[in-house]
Amino acid sequence: MRAELEVLLGNLNALKREGVTDIFVSEEALSALRERVAAVASAVPPARTPVAELPPKTVPQQKLRVNEPVARIPAPDARSSASAFPSFSSENFYSTKKTPPLASPKAPPPAKKEPTFDFSVSEARAASVPANGSNADRLAALREQMLGDPICNEHLHAGKQLVFGEGNPEAGIFFCGEAPGAEEETEGRPFVGPAGQLLTKMIAATGLSREQVYIGNIMKWRPELPTLYGNRPPTPDEMRYCLPYLSKQVEIIRPRVIVALGLTAVNGLLGFDPDRRIGAMRGKSLEFKGVPVVATYHPSYLLRNDSMKSKRAAWEDFLRMMEIAGLPITERQRNFFLPKK
Numbered sequence: 047m048r049a050e051l052e053v054l055l056g057n058l059n060a061l062k063r064e065g066v067t068d069i070f071v072s073e074e075a076l077s078a079l080r081e082r083v084a085a086v087a088s089a090v091p092p093a094r095t096p097v098a099e100l101p102p103k104t105v106p107q108q109k110l111r112v113n114e115p116v117a118r119i120p121a122p123d124a125r126s127s128a129s130a131f132p133s134f135s136s137e138n139f140y141s142t143k144k145t146p147p148l149a150s151p152k153a154p155p156p157a158k159k160e161p162t163f164d165f166s167v168s169e170a171r172a173a174s175v176p177a178n179g180s181n182a183d184r185l186a187a188l189r190e191q192m193l194g195d196p197i198c199n200e201h202l203h204a205g206k207q208l209v210f211g212e213g214n215p216e217a218g219i220f221f222c223g224e225a226p227g228a229e230e231e232t233e234g235r236p237f238v239g240p241a242g243q244l245l246t247k248m249i250a251a252t253g254l255s256r257e258q259v260y261i262g263n264i265m266k267w268r269p270e271l272p273t274l275y276g277n278r279p280p281t282p283d284e285m286r287y288c289l290p291y292l293s294k295q296v297e298i299i300r301p302r303v304i305v306a307l308g309l310t311a312v313n314g315l316l317g318f319d320p321d322r323r324i325g326a327m328r329g330k331s332l333e334f335k336g337v338p339v340v341a342t343y344h345p346s347y348l349l350r351n352d353s354m355k356s357k358r359a360a361w362e363d364f365l366r367m368m369e370i371a372g373l374p375i376t377e378r379q380r381n382f383f384l385p386k387k
């Protein structure tokens with residue numbers, strides 16, 4: 047129980063770091079939360095109860111305050127399910143939404159173990175990809191090496207898969223995310239959950255398909271948690287461990303531009319900086335292995351902050367990326383998410 051609440055607090059704190067101040071919680075999720083708080087409170091002596099930071103039972107329905115300024119998460123029932131994306135339709139661009147899981151399945155949390163890393167393993171393996179051959183063959187060899195990496199496998203959740211990345215081995219655009227989530231570790235493919243559906247729409251809005259670009263992550267496994275649900279950002283150590291694989295992917299594909307989706311992707315590519323903020327990185331000239339990097343918001347952030355302002359901001363990053371990649375841009379595309387005259 048406590049582990050579940052710690053995960054929830056971790057997620058709330060991550061939102062807070064992104065600047066979110068208000069979130070909306072369904073009645074159902076609130077009751078589930080109350081049950082868990084009550085269970086923890088009855089299991090520990092009151093004097094030492096650290097659940098005081100969690101919403102008390104009298105918390106107003108629907109809205110929990112997370113402290114400082116910003117965005118709001120629409121009530122789950124206000125969210126529509128994924129719909130097909132008519133290409134070039136900015137109106138439908140961000141309509142793929144799913145309720146983020148707040149309540150959890152009732153499974154006992156596995157024992158927590160500290161991650162261990164032997165950096166030499168991934169460096170050596172990633173470096174041993176054949177120097178010649180097609181990009182597809184070289185990527186396939188790298189993928190095999192990652193699949194056999196004992197450290198990656200050691201951190202994998204039982205029955206789940208590593209996520210190497212996928213797409214066009216000759217892609218001009220490389221989308222780099224943070225780490226696989228629940229859907230991704232189940233399918234072994236990047237960006238297949240709600241954030242992935244939005245990313246797919248964003249890619250379609252550029253006039254390209256998912257198959258024409260490459261999509262990967264800083265991390266190759268889903269960062270472990272003491273619970274079976276929830277996500278956490280990877281640690282700097284975890285990111286450093288996986289970086290040789292990503293580096294090699296970029297080296298093989300040699301894209302014209304990398305799109306860093308969210309702060310963790312920027313930190314993974316440029317080196318971890320706790321003071322870095324995604325808003326301050328947008329629009330900057332950045333590079334990874336000599337390839338220009340465009341920093342933008344993570345699609346999950348856009349799912350939570352679907353104002354025209356944030357949509358337009360992300361789209362402007364995409365326009366910059368399209369310019370760097372040499373893609374044609376129509377007048378209509380230039381005007382996506384601008385107020386109608």
Ligand code: URA
Nearest residue numbers: 223224225226236237
């Ligand atoms: N978020 C990411 O950063 N990567 C994925 O593959 C899925 C969700």
